[in-house]
Amino acid sequence: MPIKAAVMGLGNIGRYAIEALEIQPDFTCVGVIRRKESLGKDAHDLRGVPEYASLADLEAVSGKPDVVLLCAPSRKIPEVAGDLLGKGYNTVDSFDIHDRIVETIGLLEAQAVKGKAVAITAAGWDPGTDSVMRALFEAMAPVGVTFTNFGRGRSMGHSVAARAIAGVADATSITIPLGGGRHSRLVYVVLEEGATFEAVKAAIQADPYFSHDPLDVRQVTKDELPRVADASHGVLMERVGASGLTANQHFTFDMRIDNPALTAQVLVSSARAAVRLAQSGRSGAYTLIDVPPVLLLPGERIDNIGRLV
Amino acid sequence: MPIKAAVMGLGNIGRYAIEALEIQPDFTCVGVIRRKESLGKDAHDLRGVPEYASLADLEAVSGKPDVVLLCAPSRKIPEVAGDLLGKGYNTVDSFDIHDRIVETIGLLEAQAVKGKAVAITAAGWDPGTDSVMRALFEAMAPVGVTFTNFGRGRSMGHSVAARAIAGVADATSITIPLGGGRHSRLVYVVLEEGATFEAVKAAIQADPYFSHDPLDVRQVTKDELPRVADASHGVLMERVGASGLTANQHFTFDMRIDNPALTAQVLVSSARAAVRLAQSGRSGAYTLIDVPPVLLLPGERIDNIGRLV
Numbered sequence: 001m002p003i004k005a006a007v008m009g010l011g012n013i014g015r016y017a018i019e020a021l022e023i024q025p026d027f028t029c030v031g032v033i034r035r036k037e038s039l040g041k042d043a044h045d046l047r048g049v050p051e052y053a054s055l056a057d058l059e060a061v062s063g064k065p066d067v068v069l070l071c072a073p074s075r076k077i078p079e080v081a082g083d084l085l086g087k088g089y090n091t092v093d094s095f096d097i098h099d100r101i102v103e104t105i106g107l108l109e110a111q112a113v114k115g116k117a118v119a120i121t122a123a124g125w126d127p128g129t130d131s132v133m134r135a136l137f138e139a140m141a142p143v144g145v146t147f148t149n150f151g152r153g154r155s156m157g158h159s160v161a162a163r164a165i166a167g168v169a170d171a172t173s174i175t176i177p178l179g180g181g182r183h184s185r186l187v188y189v190v191l192e193e194g195a196t197f198e199a200v201k202a203a204i205q206a207d208p209y210f211s212h213d214p215l216d217v218r219q220v221t222k223d224e225l226p227r228v229a230d231a232s233h234g235v236l237m238e239r240v241g242a243s244g245l246t247a248n249q250h251f252t253f254d255m256r257i258d259n260p261a262l263t264a265q266v267l268v269s270s271a272r273a274a275v276r277l278a279q280s281g282r283s284g285a286y287t288l289i290d291v292p293p294v295l296l297l298p299g300e301r302i303d304n305i306g307r308l309v
Numbered sequence: 310m311p312i313k314a315a316v317m318g319l320g321n322i323g324r325y326a327i328e329a330l331e332i333q334p335d336f337t338c339v340g341v342i343r344r345k346e347s348l349g350k351d352a353h354d355l356r357g358v359p360e361y362a363s364l365a366d367l368e369a370v371s372g373k374p375d376v377v378l379l380c381a382p383s384r385k386i387p388e389v390a391g392d393l394l395g396k397g398y399n400t401v402d403s404f405d406i407h408d409r410i411v412e413t414i415g416l417l418e419a420q421a422v423k424g425k426a427v428a429i430t431a432a433g434w435d436p437g438t439d440s441v442m443r444a445l446f447e448a449m450a451p452v453g454v455t456f457t458n459f460g461r462g463r464s465m466g467h468s469v470a471a472r473a474i475a476g477v478a479d480a481t482s483i484t485i486p487l488g489g490g491r492h493s494r495l496v497y498v499v500l501e502e503g504a505t506f507e508a509v510k511a512a513i514q515a516d517p518y519f520s521h522d523p524l525d526v527r528q529v530t531k532d533e534l535p536r537v538a539d540a541s542h543g544v545l546m547e548r549v550g551a552s553g554l555t556a557n558q559h560f561t562f563d564m565r566i567d568n569p570a571l572t573a574q575v576l577v578s579s580a581r582a583a584v585r586l587a588q589s590g591r592s593g594a595y596t597l598i599d600v601p602p603v604l605l606l607p608g609e610r611i612d613n614i615g616r617l618v
Contacts, residue, residue, distance in 0.1 A: 020553030023451065102615045122618055129445055131618040132602050136438055138617070139578040139605035140571060142332065244329030244577075246570030254561040261555030262449060268553075269448040287618045289603040290610070293441050296448035301599070306411045308447070309431055309440040309596045 002028040003275050005268075006058055006065040007049075008080070010034050012231075013094060014071035015045045016264030022047065024268060026298045030062040055089075066278075067092060067271045071264075077121070078104050085111040085119050085285075090278050092270045094124030094263050096157070101127060101287070108285035118278040119285040123270035124263040125255075126150070128288050130235060133253050135289045137239040141249045144241015149177035153233025153259060155185075161209035162187050167195030168204075170222065172229040177236065184214035188229075190222050233259040269296040311337040312584050314577075315367055315374040316358075317389070319343050321540075322403060323380035324354045325573030331356065333577060335607045339371040364398075375587075376401060376580045380573075386430070387413050394420040394428050394594075399587050401579045403433030403572050405466070410436060410596070417594035427587040428594040432579035433572040434564075435459070437597050439544060442562050444598045446548040450558045453550015458486035462542025462568060464494075470518035471496050476504030477513075479531065481538040486545060493523035497538070499531050542568040578605040 005027050007017050014032065021029040029049050036053040052058040058065070068084055070077055070093040077095040084091050085108055095104060101122050108119045122128060130148060137146055151174070158173035165171075170190040175183050187204055191197060201217040204210050220228070237253040270288065273295035277286065297304050314336050316326050323341065330338040338358050345362040361367040367374070379402040381389055386404040393400050394417055404413060410431050417428045431437060439457060446455055460483070467482035474480075483495040496519070498509055510526040513519050529537065546562040579597065582604035586595065606613050 016553055016555070019555070023551075023553060098618075101618050102611060105611070105614065125449070127618045129449055132441075132445060134617045135602040135606060135613070136441060139602070140434070140438055140574060142574070142578075142607075242332075243567065243570040243574035244325050244332060246325070246328070246567045249567065249571060250563075250565040252561075252563040254559075254563070256559040258552070258555045258558065261552040262558060265449060265451070265552035269451075287603075287614055289614065289618060290601045292599045292601055293444040293448070294598040297444060298451075302411060302414070304444070305414065305596055305598065308443045309407070309410050309436045309598060 002026055003067065003272065004028055004030045004062065004065045005271055006031050006033060006055065006068045007071055008033045008055075008068055009071035010038070010042065010045055010051075011071060011073075012260045013264050013267070014069075016260045017069050017071055017267055018045070018047050018049055020261075020265045020268040024272075024298060026272065027268065030065055031058040033058060055084075064089075066090065066275045069093075069267050069271055071267075078107050081108055081119055081121065082111040084115075085117045086115045088115040088117050090118045090271075090274045092120045092123050092267050092274050094128065094267055095122050096124060096127060098127060105285045105287070112284050116283045118274045118283055120270045120274045120277075120288065120291060121285055122287050124266055125257070125259075126235060128263075128266050128270075130237065130253075132288050132293070133237055137237070137241075137251050137253075140251065141239060141241030141243050144239050144249070146237065146239040147179070147181035149179065149181060149236040149238070150183060151175035151177045151234060154229060154231065156259075158185060158187070158209055159229075161207060162189065162204055165200065165203045165207060167192050167200045170225055172225060174228070178214070182213070184216065185210055186216045186218070188218050188220045188225060190220060190225050231259045231261075233257055272296060272298065311335055312376065312581060313337055313339045313371065313374045314580055315340050315342060315364065315377045316380055317342045317364075317377055318380035319347070319351065319354055319360075320380060320382075321569040322573050322576070323378075325569045326378050326380055326576055327354070327356050327358055329570075329574045329577040333581075333607060335581065336577065339374055340367040342367060364393075373398075375399065375584045378402075378576050378580055380576075387416050390428055390430065391416055391420040393424075394426045395424045397424040397426050399427045399580075399583045401429045401432050401576050401583050403437065403576055404431050405433055405436060407436060414594045414596070421593050425592045427583045427592055429579040429583045429586075429597065429600060430594055431596050433575055434566070434568075435544060437572075437575050437579075439546065439562075441597050441602070442546055446546070446550075446560050446562075449560065450548060450550030450552050453548050453558070455546065455548040456488070456490035458488065458490060458545040458547070459492060460484035460486050460543060463538060463540065465568075467494060467496070467518055468538075470516060471498065471513060474509065474512045474516060476501050476509045479534055481534060483537070487523070491522070493525065494519055495525045495527070497527050497529045497534060499529060499534050540568045540570070542566060581605060581607065 162171035
């Protein structure tokens with residue numbers, strides 16, 4: 001029996017989640033849940049998957065899904081996930097507000113226990129698979145320093161922050177690694193009518209999202225913006241440290257990826273793990289560092305051990 | 310209460326395990342178990358840790374250890390681990406005979422369940438942490454190819470195989486990566502009296518350990534051999550593949566390390582995980598891809614999530 005997955009949201013991540021579910025041997029995507037006013041739009045993005053205005057509508061056709069992939073904006077995740085978990089749905093999300101993860105786990109844990117369900121939260125690539133790398137690097141060399149160098153690539157969080165500034169009609173923010181886990185920001189802005197570039201630049205410079213890093217703000221037209229806003233991203237994670245008393249241990253993880261495609265794939269792999277954890281009688285809120293890696297992969301555990309260990 | 314760890318064997322790995330235990334905030338090394346005839350030798354390697362000829366002797370002084378780190382040769386691991394697990398001791402080992410791991414898990418699982426104990430087997434760096442990387446890479450890009458390129462560094466398995474060949478007094482085998490997960494072997498040999506280099510070279514060439522790869526055999530003297538037999542090693546793991554339907558996803562893990570120091574550190578981190586699994590009521594035989602990564606690290610789970618996720 002394939003795992004029945006529902007996708008909530010048809011934004012950047014949701015579209016790629018549908019594609020990722022399509023190639024898995026053990027999943028079926030039973031439907032996408034969208035705002036009522038969006039139904040019928042962008043039918044090509046659905047790739048033949050049925051769309052519904054609510055989980056209840058979906059269930060009336062396909063029964064209860066084994067897991068719901070939450071492809072909504074991060075700020076909405078705690079509320080949406082909490083509600084579903086309390087009602088007994090397993091959920092996965094790629095919540096990415098690092099400094100609110102611990103508080104979010106507390107909230108989801110209570111609801112998950114109440115609903116006897118499993119959440120895997122912060123299950124994208126950072127937080128997510130990068131978090132697993134950071135944990136492994138420390139397990140291999142407990143004394144040392146890890147640098148997580150992001151980019152070059154578009155930061156969704158910084159782009160949203162720039163768009164919120166007065167006088168900005170649209171913006172995209174590119175993260176450029178400077179080494180040592182530090183970054184500069186290259187922000188392309190489209191001005192609103194009547195706004196001046198110097199005032200907008202000063203406002204971005206003063207915003208707490210940008211004030212700590214070197215900043216380069218450039219003005220572009222509405223037509224030019226899409227030409228610089230692609231989904232390329234990456235990370236260079238470096239640790240030099242000591243295993244026991246032996247120094248000069250070097251670890252590097254370098255990744256160059258399409259950002260939403262990877263996020264969606266990690267969500268789907270995590271959805272598999274969430275269902276397996278629930279099937280083994282577990283409930284609660286997990287992050288990827290709480291999950292046995294073998295649960296992320298299709299197939300039998302012992303076959304994966306024979307192949308990968 | 311610190312975790313009470315016993316180290317079985319004072320070879321290459323055992324010595325580094327003592328060092329690795331020393332720097333952990335949550336371990337105490339209660340003793341080393343050695344062959345009776347070795348007691349009293351190489352006292353500096355013990356770093357003040359008491360030595361015993363048997364686990365019973367150790368227990369008479371320190372009580373039952375929470376975990377036993379098996380630092381014996383791989384071929385002895387299944388028997389030694391099985392025996393201890395059946396008697397209720399948690400064990401960790403760095404068993405590295407890849408094509409016998411599945412069978413070894415079956416054997417250890419039966420004994421671990423009988424003794425209500427936990428084994429983490431194949432817990433070095435390959436198999437071990439590299440296995441976790443391979444699993445994560447597949448979770449991120451299910452379609453694609455992973456190459457594990459070892460070296461440049463000394464292969465213990467190939468060195469042992471070369472030493473077993475008639476006419477070889479001593480040998481060390483260096484693994485050189487050729488790309489695409491393929492390797493050449495550079496074997497330094499010290500000849501026994503009366504042996505001819507050409508005959509030894511032909512015998513190495515014919516050995517199944519060496520017959521599949523490009524081979525370079527060089528003769529050295531007994532005094533020269535130690536100068537080429539250091540513990541440097543590394544791996545370059547590469548995967549190019551697709552996340553969902555999106556190709557051109559690139560993942561690289563590059564590690565340059567002191568081999569036994571890393572192996573021993575991973576063993577110690579795994580020992581912590583084994584004890585935690587046992588304390589949570591689990592029993593059985595695990596590999597590192599079966600273990601939640603957060604269990605490998607000292608400290609509270611939620612603190613590590615806040616710091617690393």
